[in-house]
Amino acid sequence: xxxxxxxxxxxxxxxxxxxxxxxxxxxxxxxxxxxxxxxxxxxxxxxxxxxxxxxxxxxxxxxxxxxxxxxxxxxxxxxxxxxxxxxxxxxxxxxxxxxxxxxxxxxxxxxxxxxxxxxxxxxxxxxxxxxxxxxxxxxxxxxxxxxxxxxxxxxxxxxxxxxxxxxxxxxxxxxxxxxxxxxxxxxxxxxxxxxxxxxxxxxxxxxxxxxxxxxxxxxxxxxxxxxxxxxxxxxxxxxxxxxx
Numbered sequence: 469x470x471x472x473x474x475x476x477x478x479x480x481x482x483x484x485x486x487x488x489x490x491x492x493x494x495x496x497x498x499x500x501x502x503x504x505x506x507x508x509x510x511x512x513x514x515x516x517x518x519x520x521x522x523x524x525x526x527x528x529x530x531x532x533x534x535x536x537x538x539x540x541x542x543x544x545x546x547x548x549x550x551x552x553x554x555x556x557x558x559x560x561x562x563x564x565x566x567x568x569x570x571x572x573x574x575x576x577x578x579x580x581x582x583x584x585x586x587x588x589x590x591x592x593x594x595x596x597x598x599x600x601x602x603x604x605x606x607x608x609x610x611x612x613x614x615x616x617x618x619x620x621x622x623x624x625x626x627x628x629x630x631x632x633x634x635x636x637x638x639x640x641x642x643x644x645x646x647x648x649x650x651x652x653x654x655x656x657x658x659x660x661x662x663x664x665x666x667x668x669x670x671x672x673x674x675x676x677x678x679x680x681x682x683x684x685x686x687x688x689x690x691x692x693x694x695x696x697x698x699x700x701x702x703x704x705x706x707x708x709x710x711x712x
Contacts, residue, residue, distance in 0.1 A: 473593060478514050478529040478538060479557070483549055484578070485509065488528055488557070493581050494587045511536035523611070526573075526592045528585075531558040546570040549633060551599065551614050553592035555557045555585070602646070602652050604630065604639040613637055615653050619680045621646060621663040631682070632665070657696045659687040665699040 475492055478490045481575060485507050496503035499532070504523075508514040511533055518524065527545070529538035542554050557580050573587040595657040619632040621654040623643035630637040639646075647657050656665045662684050671678040672695065676685050686694060 470505045473525050473596070474504045474523045475526045475528065475589075476506045476508065476514060476518075476524055478508045478511060478527065478533070478541065480509050480530060480533045482509065484530075484557075484580075488580065488585070491580075492528070492589065494582070495586045498586075499590070499593075501593065504546065510534065511538065511541040514541065516565060517647070524550070524556065525596055526553045526589065528555045528557065531556055542570045542572070549617075551617070553595055555588045555592060592648075604637055604641075606640050608637050611637065615650070615655075615659045615665070618663055619668040620682060621650075621655075623661040632668070632680070654701050656694060656701075658690050658694050659685055666698055669698060672698065 473496075476494065478597060479488060481540075485503065489505055489507055492503060492505050495501070506517070508517070512531075512535060514534075519605050524625065527542070529541060531538040537624060538556060541557075545552055546554075554570050556572055556575045557578060558575070559578040576584055576588065601612050602615055602618075604611045614643045617633040617635070618630050621643055622629045622631065626642060628641055628642065628643045630639070643657075643661070643663060647663060650663060651657075654666045655663050656666055656683045658677065662686060664679050664701065668679050669677055672686075672691075674686075675693055677682050678684075679695070
């Protein structure tokens with residue numbers, strides 16, 4: 469099954485909402501990207517649905533809406549650490565600099581030109597691809613999650629649980645199936661039942677590792693290798709930072 473890009477449009481003018489949805493669908497077809505599009509006529513309607521289904525990659529939103537504005541909505545989501553690409557549309561220029569506070573992809577003036585929105589969608593999609601993700605299978609359900617949000621994996625029977633950012637995700641695959649894939653992204657298997665994100669490690673002792681408050685046991689004979697992996701990971705990150 470193909471992973472989808474989840475795009476929501478929040479616009480209180482119905483005609484403009486439908487037009488933006490058409491543009492998004494056209495972009496998906498032209499780039500051969502599977503897009504799931506949802507339309508909302510208010511920030512409140514969006515939030516009501518988002519609490520139930522939090523799958524969202526790109527949010528296109530009008531800044532000026534009744535009750536909660538689009539900028540207020542974006543700032544709320546951003547403050548909660550949501551990994552979303554924001555594209556603002558509006559008829560007033562004075563809000564343009566506020567978009568920087570949520571790392572917005574761009575700011576488009578109404579009436580929105582199709583070629584401009586397509587350019588922004590491509591930029592937002594490119595940003596998503598640079599953010600390493602993993603597709604989890606749980607029965608017939610596929611879910612894409614950001615690896616930046618994951619602190620550790622835990623094996624339980626035939627399932628694997630991913631923990632991080634206050635959330636829990638389940639995969640019906642065994643933990644061994646993720647080991648090689650995640651190794652390239654800075655994860656380390658220190659125990660038959662655990663894989664940790666080296667970026668999230670707070671403390672390493674002879675017997676356990678603290679990963680964002682969780683104490684995870686180190687398997688016999690793994691302490692030295694874990695320390696080497698941890699130091700190598702941070703050495704590479706430091707070199708990457710110096711080269712930028």
